[in-house]
Amino acid sequence: MSQATDRASARISYTNTDLKGYLPNSSxxxxxxxxxxxxxxxDKKLETFTNLTYFNSRAKGRSEIGYGDNNVMVKFIQWGHRELDMRELKDLYIMPNGSQVSWNRSAWDDPTPAYSNNPYWTRYMNYQNDGRNRVYGNVGVSYKILPELKFQYKSNLDFYVDKQYERNAVxxxxxxxxxxxxxxxxxxxNEFLLMYNKSFDDFSIxxxxxxxxxxxxxxxxxGETSGGLAxxxxYNLKNSVSPPAAYNLQRKKAINSVFGNATLGWKDRLxxxxxxRNDWSSTLPQGSNSYLYPSVxxxxxxxxxxxxxxxxxxxKLRLGYAMVGNDTDPYLV
Structure with missing residues (x-):
């Protein structure tokens, strides 16, 4: 939906996508x-603007890549047999007592499969799921000080929360x-910008x-269980046979910058x-955290x-020279 007048405009949109994967139990x-x-x-001098987006995603049964236990294609190509009936594997992959049904029992009295799971067991019992919420966009204001001179302030935000869960069944x-x-x-x-544009005779600046x-x-x-599931x-970290493993980290970083650029043109051909630009980074040692990089x-x-x-x-012929500045990740020595 959109609407506009001579002084204002607004647009609102919503998109929903529902996908079914080519592998069973994937969406x-x-x-x-x-x-x-x-x-x-x-008076056309002051303008406020915003553009905000909210994104939500939920996925189930993403395929594992590489040589992993839950990559059904790799496992089945290596350990499967040509004579196997896929319909039988699909119709009965789990017994009422929770044990797995497969063609490759470890022994006559041990239904645990050897080397590879029934592919349908992998897809319906050992699946992963994940979710992401993200908000990004900007809000700002600009003011035309003179016909050729404008000031602009803009704040840009990008925030996301990502959750991922994986399981291997008993x-x-x-x-x-x-x-x-x-x-x-x-x-x-948060960006502050002063912009000047002027054309006179054969020149533009x-x-x-x-x-x-x-x-x-x-x-x-x-967080991950250890020693199997009790x-x-x-599926909870408290269900770990041994004390679960846990790991966490935080990274904080800040960069303050000042910059400027100028373009001089002549007759739209030269x-x-x-x-x-000069940056001051929080990840570099105090006293050596400033770096300057020019270009022409x-x-x-x-x-x-x-x-x-x-x-x-x-x-067009173009010749340029530039220096690139960079810092490092937080908490590195």
Whole structure:
């Protein structure tokens, strides 16, 4: 849905996607909600704007990759037999007592399969599921100080929470287990920008100068059972035979930046660009956490001199020099 007037505009959209995987017991649902709006003052000097998106995803039965116990294609290609009836494997992969039904029993009195699970057991008993919630977008304001000069402030946010769960059931070929992972991150950027545009005679000039404040916070939590599951079909870290393993970390990072760039053009064919940026990073040692990186570029659009040449639509020569600055991840020595 959208609506607009001479001073305001708004748009709201919603998208729902429901997918069924080609492997049994696999699916994914996605929901995306977006809102965008602008509002301009009567004198056309002040403008506020926003663009926000909420994303939600739920998935079940993603296929494992590589040589893993839950990669049914790799396991079945290596350990399966040509004479196996897939319909029988599908119709009966679990007994009433919870044991697995497969063609490759470990022994006459031990139904535990050797080397590989029944592929339908893998898909319906050893599946994984995950979910993600994410919010990202921006909100800002701009003000036209002069016809050629404008100031803009914009705040950008990207926040997500990601959950992942995996399980191997009791009576699987491999040791039963359960683990879950939680990831959470937000990044916030506040940008201040002054923009100047001017054309006179055969020349054009474009100058931008501003600063940015970036903050990022990341959390990771991992837990896994140890020694197998004490009770079947109860997937909780408390169901671990031995004390479960756990791991967590936090990472915080901040970068303050100032930057500027200028473009000078002549007759829409010759351009000179120059930029300069300085960052101060929290991940570098105090006193050595500042790094400066410039760039300069020259370009010549020679096709402007050959407008009568039917064989040429656009031609450009470009020469540039740049230095790139970078920091490191948090808490590294």
């Amino acid at each position: 994914q649902q996605k929901n995306v909600f977006n809102v965008a709006a602008t509002l301009t003052s009567a 009576n699987s070929q491999e040791l039963s287990r359960y683990f879950e992972i939680s990831r959470q991150q937000y990044e916030l950027n 474009n100058v931008n100068a501003g600063g940015n404040i970036m903050k990022r916070h990341y959390e990771y939590v991992y 009770l079947p079909l109860f 351009y000179v660009d120059a930029s300069l 570029t020259g370009s010549f659009i020679f096709s402007e001199l050959l407008k009568d040449a039917s064989w040429l639509t656009f031609g």
